Amino acid sequence: MEGIAEDERQLLAGEHVSGPAADAYRYRVQAASREFAGRVLNSERHARDVLGNPLLQIHHGEGMTCVLNPATAACQLRGSADDPMVTPDIDGCRPRCQCLARTDRDITVIQARVDELTEIVADPLAPPIRHAREQHELKRLRAIIEEHQHGARE
Secondary structure, X not given: OHHHHHHHHHHHOOOOEEOOOHHHHHHHHHHHHHHHOOOOOOOHHHHHHHHOOHHHOEEEOOOOEEEOOOOOOOOOEEOOOOOOXXXXXXXXXXXXXXXXEEEHHHHHHHHHXXXXXXXXXXXXXXXXXXXXXXXXXXXXHHHHHHHHHHHHHO
């Protein structure tokens, strides 16, 4: 729930969110803040019930945020789709998943990776296969950043 509080602070400060699950992210953060702010968890059962609430199924990964909907998730799930405690396999995230949202914080992580890859691609001693692979990834990441920034300008 601390993550939700930070997400709400960032949204209120004007953080832009992009991706297929951007609207769901904004809705869940605002609704969860209203519903759970100031709640005290006084038992393990109560904690399990609260954590199983779909509003709280927001999982931050490396350069992306999963707004989990088990019915549409493209990743492998830990647990069954009807289990309220199901979680996504963040390491197995699929680029075209409908549960993806990207915050400005995610874009900062992606930009750092772009900076790393730019150095690798510029290295004339890099093997051609590595150069091609990293060039492809660089193009993909730059497209993600551009899409995010384009949405922020609208």
